[in-house]
Amino acid sequence: MHVLIIGAGTGGLALAHALKQAGIDVSVFERDLVPNADTGGYRVGISPAGSRALKTCVPPDIYDLFVATCARAPRNFSMLTERFAEVLCLELDGVAAEAMDGEKNVIRKTLRRVLLMGLEDQVSFGKRFEGFTQNPDGSVTARFEDGSSASGDVLIGADGSGSAVRKQRLPEARLEDTGIVSIGGKLPMTAESKALLSEKMFYGMSMIMAPKGFGGIIHSLEFPQSRTNPDFAARWPNFVELLDADSIGWALWGARQNFRKDPTTLDGDELQHLGLELTRDWHPHMRALIRLTEPAAIHHLGMRTSVPLSPWESSNVTLLGDAIHTMTPGRGAGANTALRDAALLGQLLVEVHQAQRPLVQAIHDYEVEMLRYSTEAVNESKKQMSSTDLIHRPIVGALQLALMRGAMRVVNAVPMLKRRILPNIMRVRGAN
Numbered sequence: 001m002h003v004l005i006i007g008a009g010t011g012g013l014a015l016a017h018a019l020k021q022a023g024i025d026v027s028v029f030e031r032d033l034v035p036n037a038d039t040g041g042y043r044v045g046i047s048p049a050g051s052r053a054l055k056t057c058v059p060p061d062i063y064d065l066f067v068a069t070c071a072r073a074p075r076n077f078s079m080l081t082e083r084f085a086e087v088l089c090l091e092l093d094g095v096a097a098e099a100m101d102g103e104k105n106v107i108r109k110t111l112r113r114v115l116l117m118g119l120e121d122q123v124s125f126g127k128r129f130e131g132f133t134q135n136p137d138g139s140v141t142a143r144f145e146d147g148s149s150a151s152g153d154v155l156i157g158a159d160g161s162g163s164a165v166r167k168q169r170l171p172e173a174r175l176e177d178t179g180i181v182s183i184g185g186k187l188p189m190t191a192e193s194k195a196l197l198s199e200k201m202f203y204g205m206s207m208i209m210a211p212k213g214f215g216g217i218i219h220s221l222e223f224p225q226s227r228t229n230p231d232f233a234a235r236w237p238n239f240v241e242l243l244d245a246d247s248i249g250w251a252l253w254g255a256r257q258n259f260r261k262d263p264t265t266l267d268g269d270e271l272q273h274l275g276l277e278l279t280r281d282w283h284p285h286m287r288a289l290i291r292l293t294e295p296a297a298i299h300h301l302g303m304r305t306s307v308p309l310s311p312w313e314s315s316n317v318t319l320l321g322d323a324i325h326t327m328t329p330g331r332g333a334g335a336n337t338a339l340r341d342a343a344l345l346g347q348l349l350v351e352v353h354q355a356q357r358p359l360v361q362a363i364h365d366y367e368v369e370m371l372r373y374s375t376e377a378v379n380e381s382k383k384q385m386s387s388t389d390l391i392h393r394p395i396v397g398a399l400q401l402a403l404m405r406g407a408m409r410v411v412n413a414v415p416m417l418k419r420r421i422l423p424n425i426m427r428v429r430g431a432n
Contacts, residue, residue: 011338012158018346050336163323179387184251213392268295330384
């Protein structure tokens with residue numbers, strides 16, 4: 001069996017590893033010209049479920065490299081007002097450790113470079129997918145804009161939310177705009193920038209609840225000193241120079257109608273000015289973080305989400321990750337759901353390779369299960385980020401914000417309630 005994967009993202013590369021380990025011939029085609037292309041986005045949060053799925057896909061050495069290149073795990077999760085007053089703080093020590101591998105933070109570009117290790121002969125760059133043809137002999141041929149083509153037994157679209165494979169395979173599938181827009185950036189961790197964070201903010205992850213439905217996040221990424229670690233250099237000598245520097249990331253989001261200007265029309269300098277204007281009544285340290293960020297490192301993102309589909313007739317062409325279930329970052333489930341796809345589809349294709357089940361039946365089983373859990377994830381993620389929510393309205397939103405803050409303060413003041421809520425959060429992250 002020969003499997004073609006379009007897209008060298010997290011899910012596509014994890015699947016490629018799973019197939020290669022089983023002795024299946026796999027080829028990955030990526031439109032980026034080089035492995036370290038800036039594909040947007042900085043931090044990726046990998047949940048315990050995501051870690052488990054990744055571990056089933058990749059060789060032990062690759063998984064160890066993934067763990068070694070992750071930032072230290074957050075010690076706490078805090079909800080703050082726009083003035084940085086604590087509303088709720090959940091300590092993650094102990095509880096997170098009980099879940100396999102806990103929570104992990106990694107830079108998206110680094111995660112790709114980790115997953116490319118060992119796949120040098122399987123991944124081709126500069127291959128922009130144009131379309132596919134299903135052949136009379138049951139094979140499928142992928143065509144690329146450079147005039148080349150490749151044929152195999154299975155074609156998997158793992159080419160992101162703008163998937164060209166999806167547009168041909170499922171033309172009825174569509175994305176919808178949630179009306180939520182985000183701006184965010186990353187700055188080096190220096191003595192000056194570190195001083196802007198409290199101890200809890202530095203060692204944890206902080207979410208900000210502001211009026212008019214605006215929200216924010218601040219997270220510090222502190223990496224192990226692997227560059228000076230002889231054990232790391234001995235195991236992965238070619239990776240030492242690819243390691244990330246410590247940094248602080250931030251983001252702001254809200255309903256498009258509540259921004260003075262549409263962020264998606266602005267460049268870095270304009271986004272910085274917009275961020276400063278939006279946070280004029282926030283804690284001055286938030287504004288300082290924005291000021292210290294190079295405008296070139298500030299980007300915007302319009303939140304889109306998939307419209308869930310009904311099951312379709314399966315074939316030897318299927319989809320994985322954002323290509324079939326784009327979701328908002330409201331639950332931090334996007335990359336983790338893609339890893340779950342890769343683990344499930346990989347397992348079923350290995351069974352096909354071992355003559356334990358027919359190919360199309362295996363893909364059908366994958367699609368039924370994938371649609372079940374991904375539809376839930378898409379819907380839950382959308383609940384967190386939709387411009388139609390009442391919290392984005394002037395008067396009723398202020399009331400809702402006050403009620404939410406009040407409820408969280410009650411939980412924060414009652415240890416028994418905090419002990420109950422944290423395991424539930426980790427259970428969701430563990431089960432994905």
